[in-house]
Amino acid sequence: xxxxxxxxxxxxxxxxxxxxxxxxxxxxxxxxxxxxxxxxxxxxxxxxxxxxxxxxxxxxxxxxxxxxxxxxxxxxxxxxxxxxxxxxxxxxxxxxxxxxxxxxxxxxxxxxxxxxxxxxxxxxxxxxxxxxxxxxxxxxxxxxxxxxxxxxxxxxxxxxxxxxxxxxxxxxxxxxxxxxxxxxxxxxxxxxxxxxxxxxxxxxxxxxxxxxxxxxxxxxxxxxxxxxxxxxxxxxxxxxxxxxxxxxxxxxxxxxxxxxxxxxxxxxxxxxxxxxxxxxxxxxxxxxxxxxxxxxxxxxxxxxxxxxxxxxxxxxxxxxxxxxxxxxxxxxxxxxxxxxxxxxxxxxxxxxxxxxxxxxxxxxxxxxxxxxxxxxxxxxxxxxxxxxxxxxxxxxxxxxxxxxxxxxxxxxxxxxxxxxxxxxxxxxxxxxxxxxxxxxxxxxxxxxx
Amino acid sequence: xxxxxxxxxxxxxxxxxxxxxxxxxxxxxxxxxxxxxxxxxxxxxxxxxxxxxxxxxxxxxxxxxxxxxxxxxxxxxxxxxxxxxxxxxxxxxxxxxxxxxxxxxxxxxxxxxxxxxxxxxxxxxxxxxxxxxxxxxxxxxxxxxxxxxxxxxxxxxxxxxxxxxxxxxxxxxxxxxxxxxxxxxxxxxxxxxxxxxxxxxxxxxxxxxxxxxxxxxxxxxxxxxxxxxxxxxxxxxxxxxxxxxxxxxxxxxxxxxxxxxxxxxxxxxxxxxxxxxxxxxxxxxxxxxxxxxxxxxxxxxxxxxxxxxxxxxxxxxxxxxxxxxxxxxxxxxxxxxxxxxxxxxxxxxxxxxxxxxxxxxxxxxxxxxxxxxxxxxxxxxxxxxxxxxxxxxxxxxxxxxxxxxxxxxxxxxxxxxxxxxxxxxxxxxxxxxxxxxxxxxxxxxxxxx
Numbered sequence: 001x002x003x004x005x006x007x008x009x010x011x012x013x014x015x016x017x018x019x020x021x022x023x024x025x026x027x028x029x030x031x032x033x034x035x036x037x038x039x040x041x042x043x044x045x046x047x048x049x050x051x052x053x054x055x056x057x058x059x060x061x062x063x064x065x066x067x068x069x070x071x072x073x074x075x076x077x078x079x080x081x082x083x084x085x086x087x088x089x090x091x092x093x094x095x096x097x098x099x100x101x102x103x104x105x106x107x108x109x110x111x112x113x114x115x116x117x118x119x120x121x122x123x124x125x126x127x128x129x130x131x132x133x134x135x136x137x138x139x140x141x142x143x144x145x146x147x148x149x150x151x152x153x154x155x156x157x158x159x160x161x162x163x164x165x166x167x168x169x170x171x172x173x174x175x176x177x178x179x180x181x182x183x184x185x186x187x188x189x190x191x192x193x194x195x196x197x198x199x200x201x202x203x204x205x206x207x208x209x210x211x212x213x214x215x216x217x218x219x220x221x222x223x224x225x226x227x228x229x230x231x232x233x234x235x236x237x238x239x240x241x242x243x244x245x246x247x248x249x250x251x252x253x254x255x256x257x258x259x260x261x262x263x264x265x266x267x268x269x270x271x272x273x274x275x276x277x278x279x280x281x282x283x284x285x286x287x288x289x290x291x292x293x294x295x296x297x298x299x300x301x302x303x304x305x306x307x308x309x310x311x312x313x314x315x316x317x318x319x320x321x322x323x324x325x326x327x328x329x330x331x332x333x334x335x336x337x338x339x340x341x342x343x344x345x346x347x348x349x350x351x352x353x354x355x356x357x358x359x360x361x362x363x364x365x366x367x368x369x370x371x372x373x374x375x376x377x378x379x380x381x382x383x384x385x386x387x388x389x390x391x392x393x394x395x396x397x398x399x400x401x402x403x404x405x406x407x408x409x410x411x412x413x414x415x416x417x418x419x420x421x422x423x424x425x426x427x428x429x430x431x432x433x434x435x436x437x438x439x440x441x442x443x444x445x446x447x448x449x
Numbered sequence: 450x451x452x453x454x455x456x457x458x459x460x461x462x463x464x465x466x467x468x469x470x471x472x473x474x475x476x477x478x479x480x481x482x483x484x485x486x487x488x489x490x491x492x493x494x495x496x497x498x499x500x501x502x503x504x505x506x507x508x509x510x511x512x513x514x515x516x517x518x519x520x521x522x523x524x525x526x527x528x529x530x531x532x533x534x535x536x537x538x539x540x541x542x543x544x545x546x547x548x549x550x551x552x553x554x555x556x557x558x559x560x561x562x563x564x565x566x567x568x569x570x571x572x573x574x575x576x577x578x579x580x581x582x583x584x585x586x587x588x589x590x591x592x593x594x595x596x597x598x599x600x601x602x603x604x605x606x607x608x609x610x611x612x613x614x615x616x617x618x619x620x621x622x623x624x625x626x627x628x629x630x631x632x633x634x635x636x637x638x639x640x641x642x643x644x645x646x647x648x649x650x651x652x653x654x655x656x657x658x659x660x661x662x663x664x665x666x667x668x669x670x671x672x673x674x675x676x677x678x679x680x681x682x683x684x685x686x687x688x689x690x691x692x693x694x695x696x697x698x699x700x701x702x703x704x705x706x707x708x709x710x711x712x713x714x715x716x717x718x719x720x721x722x723x724x725x726x727x728x729x730x731x732x733x734x735x736x737x738x739x740x741x742x743x744x745x746x747x748x749x750x751x752x753x754x755x756x757x758x759x760x761x762x763x764x765x766x767x768x769x770x771x772x773x774x775x776x777x778x779x780x781x782x783x784x785x786x787x788x789x790x791x792x793x794x795x796x797x798x799x800x801x802x803x804x805x806x807x808x809x810x811x812x813x814x815x816x817x818x819x820x821x822x823x824x825x826x827x828x829x830x831x832x833x834x835x836x837x838x839x840x841x842x843x844x845x846x847x848x849x850x851x852x853x854x855x856x857x858x859x860x861x862x863x864x865x866x867x868x869x870x871x872x873x874x875x876x877x878x879x880x881x882x883x884x885x886x887x888x889x890x891x892x893x894x895x896x897x898x
Contacts, residue, residue, distance in 0.1 A: 003666075007797055033654070035674060042795060067674070163641045170619050170636070170677075187619070187636065192612045205482070223702070225484060225516070226695030228619075228677070245694055246675030252698070253672070256705050257789060263712070264785025264873060265778055273790035274803065281811045285782045286818055292778050293819060299770035310766055314759050317766040321748035321773055321881050329714055329741050329874045333734045336713025340706055341722035346491060348456055354723065362730045369735055370742060398738075424713060424873065425778050432770050 010040045017048045026055045034063040042072055042272040049275065050079030062091045071271035074103030086115045093167070094123040095140050095247070101128065103270075127241075135218040136211030138251055139232045139241030140167040145175050148182060148200035152193045159187070168244050171229040174203045179238040181206050181231045208233045211240050216255045220345060222248035259343060262418060263336065265292060265425035288425065295429035299324075302433050306440040309449050315382060316443055319390060320436070327397040327435040328428035330366060334359050334405030335427050339419045342409055349414035355406050363402025367395035389443045396442070397435045404431060459489045466497045475504045483512040491521055491721040498724065499528030511540045520720035523552030526561075535564045542616070543572040544589050544696070550577065552719075576690075584667040585660030587700055588681045588690030589616040594624050597631060597649035601642045608636070617693050620678040623652045628687040630655050630680045657682045660689050665704045669794060671697035708792060711867060712785065714741060714874035737874065744878035748773075751882055755889040758898050764831060765892055768839060769885070776846040776884040777877035779815060783808050783854030784876050788868045791858055798863035804855050812851025816844035838892045845891070846884045853880060 009028065016025040029037065029052060037056070041049040041064070053076060056064060065073060065088045077085050077100070089097065089112050101109045101124075113121055123141055130136030144162045146155040159169050172190075174183035183203030193202045208231045209218035222230045222243055230248070232241040254270070261268040267284040269276055303310070303320075310317055338355060341347045347355060371394040379387020405427050409419035443449065458477065465474040478486065478501060486505070490498040490513070502525060505513060514522060514537045526534050526549070538546065538561050550558045550573075562570055572590055579585030593611045595604040608618050621639075623632035632652030642651045657680045658667035671679045671692055679697070681690040703719070710717040716733040718725055752759070752769075759766055787804060790796045796804060820843040828836020854876050858868035892898065 003794065003797060004799075007799060035656075039794075160640060163637055169640075188612055191609060191618075207484075223695070223698040226693075226698070244675075245677075245698070246672070249672040249675070249694070249698055249701070252701075253793075257793075260709060260712070260789050261785060263709070264781050266782045266785055269786065272793075272795040273786060274796055274800065278807060278810050278814070281786075281807065282814045284786075285779070285811070286815055288782070289775065289778055289815060289819060290822075293771065293775050293823075296771040296774045299774070300767050303767040303770070307763055307767070311763045314756060314763070314766075317759055317763075317769070318749050318752040318756065320766070320769055321752070321885070322742065322745040324770055325745045325748070325878065325881060326738065326742050328877070329738055330734070332713050332874065333715045333737070336710060336715055337718065337722060337730075337733075340709050344702075344706075344721075345488075346721040347723055348453070350453075350456060351723065358727060358730065361727050362734070365727070365731045366735055366738060369731075370738060373739075374742075425781065428777070429774065432774060436770070 006036055006039060007043075010043050013040060013052070014044055014048060017044070017051050022051075022055065025052070029055050034060060034067060037064045038067045041068060041076070041275075043274050045275060045277070046075040046079055050076055053080070054084075058087070062088060066092065066096065069271065070099040070103050071269075072275070073100045075271070075275075077104060077108065082111075085112065090116060090120065093140060093142065094120070094127050095138055095241075097124050098127045098137055102132070130211060133214055133216075134212050135209055135215040135232055135243055136241070138215050138219075138247060139211065139243050140247065141241050142167045143229070143239075143242045144169060144172050145239065146172050146185065146199050148174055148176065148198065148203070150199050151195065152190050152197050152199070152202065153195040155185070155190060155199060156195075159190075167242065168229050171227070171242075173206065173229075173231040173239050173242065174199055175239050178236070181208050181233055181237055181239050184229075184231065186228070206231055208237070209243070210235065215251050216343070217345070218243055219248035219251040219255075223252060255343075258418075259339070263339065263424050265289075292425050292429055295426070296432065298429070298433040299436055302436040302440075306436075309440055309444060312449055313443075313447065315386065316389075316440075319378070320439070323390070323393055323397060323439055324432045324435045326370065326394060327401040327431045330363060330398045331401035331405035331427040331431040332424040334363070334402040335409055335424055338406045339409045342413055342419050347410070349410045352407060352410045352414075355410060356403060359402045359406030360399060363399040364395065366402065367398030370398060371395040385447055389439075389446050392442050392446070393435075393439045396438045397431075400434055400438070401427075401431045404434075455485055455488060456492075459492050462489060462501070463493055463497060466493070466500050471500075471504065474501070478504050483509060483516060486513045487516045490517060490525070490724075492723050494724060494726070495524040495528055499525055502529070503533075507536070511537060515541065515545065518720065519548040519552045520718075521724070522549045524720070524724075526553060526557065531560075534561065539565060539569065542589060542591065543569070543576050544587055544690075546573050547576045547586055551581070579660060582663055582665075583661050584658055584664040584681055584692055585690065587664050587668075587696060588660065588692050589696065590690050591616045592678070592688075592691045593618060593621050594688065595621050595634065595648050597623055597625065597647065597652065599648050600644065601639050601646050601648070601651065602644040604634070604639060604648060605644075608639075616691065617678050620676070620691075622655065622678075622680040622688050622691065623648055624688050627685070630657050630682055630686060630688050633678075633680065635677075655680055657686070658692065659684065664700050665792075666794065667692055668697035668700040668704075672701060704792075707867075708788070712788065712873050714738075741874050741878055744875070745881065747878070747882040748885055751885040751889075755885075758889055758893060761898055762892075762896065764835065765838075765889075768827070769888070772839070772842055772846060772888055773881040773884045775819060775843060776850040776880045779812060779847045780850035780854035780876040780880040781873040783812070783851040784858055784873060787855045788858040791862055791868050796859070798859045801856060801859045801863075804859060805852060808851045808855030809848060812848040813844065815851065816847030819847060820844040834896055838888075838895050841891050841895070842884075842888045845887045846880075849883055849887070850876075850880045853883075 013028050144166045170187045176182045184206045185203040189202045211232050229242040229244050258268040265288045371391040374394045375387045375391030378390040412419040462477050593615045619636045625631045633655045634652040638651045660681050677694050678691040683689050707717040714737045820840040823843045824836045824840030827839040861868040
């Protein structure tokens with residue numbers, strides 16, 4: 001089914017649901033596979049999504065719930081009856097449960113946890129014990145291990161016994177006496193080896209990540225190296241879980257959505273746009289807008305300071321948006337490039353001097369190019385002294401903006417703030433005020449005001 | 450090894466390389482695993498990277514080259530001798546070859562292709578035949594298939610024969626008489642089934658993607674559903690390749706880097722920041738800066754038009770950066786949210802009216818909140834009529850900005866332009882000029898100028 005067709009069907013379904021034609025809606029849902037139902041729920045309002053969810057058979061409901069994003073699961077939980085929630089909650093893997101618990105109010109989370117069988121509650125608590133951003137909170141506990149002294153045949157038997165419930169059977173951590181990870185072996189390696197070979201002959205060096213390390217970093221290692229499962233270890237290198245490639249992809253998707261949102265000056269929604277209620281959209285933006293507007297009052301103050309100069313020569317006001325706009329754009333470019341490089345692990349805060357050196361050079365070259373054009377155009381149309389002011393201002397503003405834009409994300413990371421927070425709108429505001437000061441100082445000097 | 454330690458070692462290595470102390474450098478490289486060497490090459494200049502690469506044994510060189518990003522592979526190829534290039538090129542998989550060919554000048558690409566054995570050349574040409582963005586260009590051709598009538602035991606034999614060279618043996622497409630895909634079966638399913646069961650009893654419904662469909666969309670399906678391999682089919686549903694989960698993760702990483710870059714008004718670098726030469730950084734930004742600056746001359750024109758009003762009341766100039774800044778921020782927020790929703794497939798261009806309706810409401814609510822505060826502050830500090838002007842302008846500007854920002858990405862997608870291109874800096878510029886017109890019209894009306 002193409003996306004167009006699916007969208008049409010979902011829109012029809014929405015009509016049926018809002019008209020309370022549940023029999024027809026149920027027929028329409030029967031024709032969709034679980035992932036298409038997920039798309040449907042993510043386009044509907046939370047209420048309509050819950051009605052649709054109730055139309056599903058138990059098995060399908062569990063499959064659909066499992067594939068929903070945690071935020072939408074949270075919405076759904078708030079709409080369903082307690083008994084319905086308990087059923088789907090008990091069916092989730094411990095790590096998926098933790099994603100969901102993070103979305104729920106503490107009281108609901110508490111109640112759900114208490115409803116679990118003792119062993120499940122214990123496993124979930126183990127995962128919950130790690131900090132919000134740690135990979136320990138995202139790892140899976142259903143893994144199969146083997147040992148260096150076991151044979152390939154013995155390992156295959158262990159593996160067959162866990163075919164039904166293990167998160168993956170394609171990559172197995174190899175653990176030594178104290179449960180420390182000494183290697184990994186893939187099912188492919190096992191199949192190519194003779195039955196009586198021992199694991200230490202076929203295993204390869206393990207890449208591992210500490211359970212307390214940042215989930216995004218661990219996920220990036222997993223994805224960059226195409227590892228089907230990355231063993232997660234404690235401080236003594238003992239195996240505590242695995243991160244699978246599909247969970248890694250999920251973490252990266254969430255992190256990237258957050259980075260993109262922050263760089264645009266929005267709080268991450270963490271949920272699909274169309275099913276997000278308007279008040280929540282407003283909330284995701286209003287705080288940032290106020291913070292930025294308060295920052296922007298700096299520009300009002302700078303301009304008041306130069307009001308006499310402005311009154312003497314109104315023409316100076318004409319170029320204000322152009323100049324600060326160009327400064328903001330230059331700063332954003334640098335910040336965007338460096339923030340992304342940080343996220344991908346290409347630069348670290350310790351590279352700050354190298355980044356500074358590069359951005360000073362890039363910014364001054366850009367400023368020179370724009371400044372020459374600005375000088376010629378403004379000079380020809382208005383007057384040559386104004387041309388000089390515009391040209392010099394562009395050189396100075398571009399250099400300063402690129403430098404601030406490039407260095408700010410590194411400073412943010414060094415003081416443990418999300419670099420994307422010190423982001424484009426923030427840099428724009430900061431560069432705006434600085435640019436105005438530079439502009440009027442140059443104007444006063446050159447024009448002798 | 451932590452990232453800190455690795456960075457230190459790489460910096461030492463860079464010193465050795467620049468001092469031409471190759472023996473010591475060779476020892477230092479010997480202590481690194483292939484992925485650490487990849488990190489090293491991505492931090493070094495192309496020339497130093499090539500020197501380092503020559504220090505590697507053939508096997509390690511091939512493993513390292515394979516794991517480099519295509520852009521860095523391209524840099525390396527330009528630095529190496531033809532015979533060295535031919536060796537690594539022949540070793541790549543057809544789909545990896547195509548990533549690299551996309552980075553090279555046509556003449557080099559042609560020469561490399563001619564150096565390949567006939568069969569490899571043919572396979573590569575098959576992949577090259579698809580359009581730049583199509584998943585056909587990123588799929589792998591080394592797959593193992595099975596048929597509905599074969600038994601599990603027969604399938605396991607087929608699979609064992611391909612353990613060495615197949616891209617994955619964990620998910621097998623099931624093809625019917627005319628090579629059309631009728632199902633998929635996982636190695637896990639095969640292992641849980643009795644040996645004499647036939648494939649049609651154990652296979653499940655296939656999710657497939659057309660070879661001509663967008664690579665990002667196919668990769669997103671693969672990652673969202675955690676599919677280890679997605680069968681890629683032609684227009685008659687015949688199997689032509691597979692997309693593996695790690696290739697999907699690679700495609701998404703590249704696409705996301707592009708989206709992030711475009712939204713910041715930079716051309717995507719496609720390569721690590723620190724190893725990118727300064728002129729290339731300048732080139733990635735200068736065109737956008739000029740385009741945006743030309744757009745910003747609109748603001749100069751608007752302001753000239755209202756120059757008399759400005760001269761009469763200089764105080765109006767003080768609020769220009771604040772007002773257009775707030776408009777730009779509101780527009781960016783909407784654009785960021787909708788662009789991301791488009792990338793994730795949550796909205797399509799056909800949702801334009803729903804998006805429009807939502808953004809008008811969100812924008813006017815945000816404008817109301819900011820406008821009331823603006824009215825009170827500006828009114829108390831300057832004068833109540835100015836307060837009214839500021840308040841009304843904020844309401845109008847926020848509403849217009851959110852609407853334009855939300856709708857623009859959908860329009861871009863509808864006319865088949867990358868939505869991220871019509872991005873934040875672009876929207877800022879557009880909203881700046883519109884905001885100024887609104888501001889002065891309101892000011893003239895309210896203040897009777």
